[in-house]
Amino acid sequence: xxRTTIPFGPQHPVLPExxxxxxxxxxxxxxxxxxxxxxxxxxxxxxxxxxxxxxxxFVVERICGICSFMHGMGYCVSLESxxxxxxxxxxxxxxxxxxxxxxxxxxxxxxxxxxxxxxFENLFMHCWRMREQILDIxxxxxxxxxxxxxxxxxxxxxxxxxxxxxxxxxQLQELGEAFKTTARVFGTDPSIAHxxxxxxxxxxxxxxxxxxxxxxxxxxxIATDTRxxxxxxxxxxxxxxxxxxxxxxxxxxxxxxxxxxxxIDIVRQxxxxxxxxxxxxxxxxxxxxxxxxxFTRLExxxxxxxxxxxxxxxxxxxxxxxxxxTFANIPAMIKLVKGCDLAxxxxxxxxxxxxxxxxxx
Amino acid sequence: xPNPLKLPMIPRALRNLVSKPATRRYxxxxxxxxxxxxxxxxxxxxxxxxxxxxARRCPAAAITVSREERTxxxxxxxxxxxxxxxxxxxxxxxxxxxxSRAVHLRSxxxxxxxxxxxxxxxxxxxxATDIPAVAGVPAPAASQGA
Numbered sequence: 001x002x003r004t005t006i007p008f009g010p011q012h013p014v015l016p017e018x019x020x021x022x023x024x025x026x027x028x029x030x031x032x033x034x035x036x037x038x039x040x041x042x043x044x045x046x047x048x049x050x051x052x053x054x055x056x057x058f059v060v061e062r063i064c065g066i067c068s069f070m071h072g073m074g075y076c077v078s079l080e081s082x083x084x085x086x087x088x089x090x091x092x093x094x095x096x097x098x099x100x101x102x103x104x105x106x107x108x109x110x111x112x113x114x115x116x117x118x119x120f121e122n123l124f125m126h127c128w129r130m131r132e133q134i135l136d137i138x139x140x141x142x143x144x145x146x147x148x149x150x151x152x153x154x155x156x157x158x159x160x161x162x163x164x165x166x167x168x169x170x171q172l173q174e175l176g177e178a179f180k181t182t183a184r185v186f187g188t189d190p191s192i193a194h195x196x197x198x199x200x201x202x203x204x205x206x207x208x209x210x211x212x213x214x215x216x217x218x219x220x221x222i223a224t225d226t227r228x229x230x231x232x233x234x235x236x237x238x239x240x241x242x243x244x245x246x247x248x249x250x251x252x253x254x255x256x257x258x259x260x261x262x263x264i265d266i267v268r269q270x271x272x273x274x275x276x277x278x279x280x281x282x283x284x285x286x287x288x289x290x291x292x293x294x295f296t297r298l299e300x301x302x303x304x305x306x307x308x309x310x311x312x313x314x315x316x317x318x319x320x321x322x323x324x325x326t327f328a329n330i331p332a333m334i335k336l337v338k339g340c341d342l343a344x345x346x347x348x349x350x351x352x353x354x355x356x357x358x359x360x361x
Numbered sequence: 362x363p364n365p366l367k368l369p370m371i372p373r374a375l376r377n378l379v380s381k382p383a384t385r386r387y388x389x390x391x392x393x394x395x396x397x398x399x400x401x402x403x404x405x406x407x408x409x410x411x412x413x414x415x416a417r418r419c420p421a422a423a424i425t426v427s428r429e430e431r432t433x434x435x436x437x438x439x440x441x442x443x444x445x446x447x448x449x450x451x452x453x454x455x456x457x458x459x460x461s462r463a464v465h466l467r468s469x470x471x472x473x474x475x476x477x478x479x480x481x482x483x484x485x486x487x488x489a490t491d492i493p494a495v496a497g498v499p500a501p502a503a504s505q506g507a
Contacts (some may be wrong), residue, residue: 049422055418055445056417058420058421058441058443059420120370122370122373122374123370125383126373129383132383137397139394139397139398140395140396140397140398141397142397143397143398143399143442143444143457144398144399144442147440147441149399149443149444157444157448158397163366181373182373184369185369185370185373188369189368189369190368208503270376352480
């Protein structure tokens with residue numbers, strides 16, 4: 001049969017992300033998909049050569065607008081381990097709380113976009129309505145809705161008072177309760193089940209073979225979660241990875257829905273366990289210039305992110321590299337797209353939660 | 362297979378028909394900025410000692426300070442509102458206001474080719490007693506806190 005090649009992206013109605021994919025079709029079936037990476041490459045990693053290491057955190061934060069807090073945190077954690085700086089306890093807990101709130105924010109954003117992609121605009125509005133309130137929490141506590149700029153090497157810039165933390169927890173729990181009615185729609189609506197159920201199935205073996213990360217792997221039944229390594233105070237949190245076994249698009253939606261509840265619970269545990277009081281130290285300023293190299297792993301909303309930092313004792317780092325979760329999930333996406341119908345391609349691509357801004361940096 | 366007669370969104374949609382909208386009528390109803398929000402940098406020329414630390418530490422290189430000419434200038438459209446300059450200023454001349462950045466047109470170029478959003482302060486030598494002259498466009502009093 002004659003093959004047709006159609007471009008999917010960089011501009012595509014279903015996806016705000018500039019993903020570039022060439023789909024090779026036989027009739028309506030996708031035979032192959034060829035990704036091209038680099039359409040929005042900005043050379044942020046190269047900037048370490050001319051931006052001082054103290055200022056680079058603000059650049060790293062701008063890798064992505066959805067997980068900007070985690071990027072800033074990952075950079076600071078890397079530099080702290082090179083420079084042997086110990087983060088004050090309250091600062092570490094505050095980072096954990098902000099990281100979990102940003103996970104809720106990211107999942108809500110994605111659930112909205114996913115609903116929009118499979119044609120459920122009403123649901124999209126409901127998800128983003130809750131996300132707006134989460135962004136308000138960020139604006140109150142960090143000063144920014146998207147770019148937070150609270151991470152410093154050695155701690156955090158701002159404190160959240162204990163009363164405000166309690167209010168945030170109450171607000172999150174109320175939002176979580178209110179969101180349950182919206183979340184139920186994802187699980188019970190027949191049109192969603194028809195559109196996503198059984199589509200793009202990634203078996204556990206395949207997920208291992210292509211090294212899927214994050215919710216993508218967990219939806220296929222692999223209980224992997226970088227938070228389980230226990231760094232950044234996660235060892236003091238009771239945490240069970242959310243897993244589903246179906247491995248289809250619907251399972252990936254359900255994993256993210258359940259992770260919102262899990263994150264609210266982690267925020268609750270953190271607020272209970274963190275040291276209370278006003279005026280506790282938040283920042284241990286590093287001395288001198290960094291020298292050494294380190295790998296850091298964090299669990300971002302989309303999966304495991306890996307930072308490599310090499311410093312040579314000067315003000316500028318020698319090398320900085322981030323391997324983002326979307327980059328790790330591209331082989332899984334290609335595997336799923338092969339053999340599916342053209343109409344299912346948008347849903348399959350969306351359920352890996354692609355962040356091209358992260359991927360191409 | 363889920364029951365096709367079960368449409369869980371219907372009660373929610375009916376409730377939305379009679380409930381208040383989730384959005385604000387924006388130009389008529391504006392939510393005030395939160396107290397800790399990061400907006401624009403405000404500068405107090407009287408207390409500045411031109412140590413240049415803010416200019417050196419600014420990640421966006423938005424601040425230019427001249428010790429000889431006793432001028433302090435900021436490009437408001439280049440500033441990323443990270444707050445580093447406010448932290449390092451030992452004289453507390455800098456503060457972060459919650460006001461969001463003013464809108465500037467591309468045509469707003471100053472007489473010496475200053476970019477839109479350029480604000481500049483000049484403090485005469487300590488002997489002088491008059492109020493600080495404004496050497497840039499637009500005037501800081503007019504553009505700040507807008």
